[in-house]
Amino acid sequence: MKNHNEEKFALENAAVEIFSNLFNINHKDQYELVERRESPDFVLRDLKGELLGLEVAHLFYDPEEAKMLLGRSDNKMHGTDKFDDLLNAFNRLLKQKETKILKYESTYPTSLVIRNASPIFGMSDLLRDKELIYKPSIYKNVWCVSRDGNYNDWLMKDILMV
Numbered sequence: 001m002k003n004h005n006e007e008k009f010a011l012e013n014a015a016v017e018i019f020s021n022l023f024n025i026n027h028k029d030q031y032e033l034v035e036r037r038e039s040p041d042f043v044l045r046d047l048k049g050e051l052l053g054l055e056v057a058h059l060f061y062d063p064e065e066a067k068m069l070l071g072r073s074d075n076k077m078h079g080t081d082k083f084d085d086l087l088n089a090f091n092r093l094l095k096q097k098e099t100k101i102l103k104y105e106s107t108y109p110t111s112l113v114i115r116n117a118s119p120i121f122g123m124s125d126l127l128r129d130k131e132l133i134y135k136p137s138i139y140k141n142v143w144c145v146s147r148d149g150n151y152n153d154w155l156m157k158d159i160l161m162v
Contacts (some may be wrong), residue, residue: 015115016042018145019054022156039103040110052140053110057097058117061088076088078157083129089115091134098136109140110130122148123155130162 016033024030031044031052040053097112104110116126123146126133136142141158148155 011058012041013101015056017111018154037142051108051159055108055112056095057114059114060117083121094134094136097154101138111141112139113143124148133159135160
């Protein structure tokens with residue numbers, strides 16, 4: 001079994017790879033990874049040489065869902081999931097990350113990437129109640145990366161723009 005930091009790094013690396021691929025496919029500005037850091041998690045550079053900090057987080061319904069998805073739970077079933085609970089977890093995560101960025105000493109802007117790990121609720125669920133999502137404007141962008149329904153493709157949306 002991986003230790004906590006190895007697991008965290010693997011999840012963050014996967015999320016930044018998904019983000020970079022989606023961003024570079026859909027935008028004329030292209031980003032490349034410069035380095036992995038502690039705060040923010042990554043530094044990217046665009047074609048003009050401008051840097052962007054990238055903080056990465058994962059949205060789980062609750063700690064038990066996280067354990068189940070990461071293979072660290074003996075439970076076979078999670079129980080009934082309600083979207084309101086996922087939305088509340090999403091808003092708590094956004095507020096937590098907003099507080100964290102205030103401690104950064106950075107000379108470049110920082111964006112937040114939140115990867116929705118829920119196998120039940122996807123992008124359309126989040127966007128359906130977009131007015132209930134907390135929007136931490138201290139970030140340059142807040143990218144939500146999620147699957148949707150039975151589709152296996154990743155989708156990405158800047159929640160500051162919805």
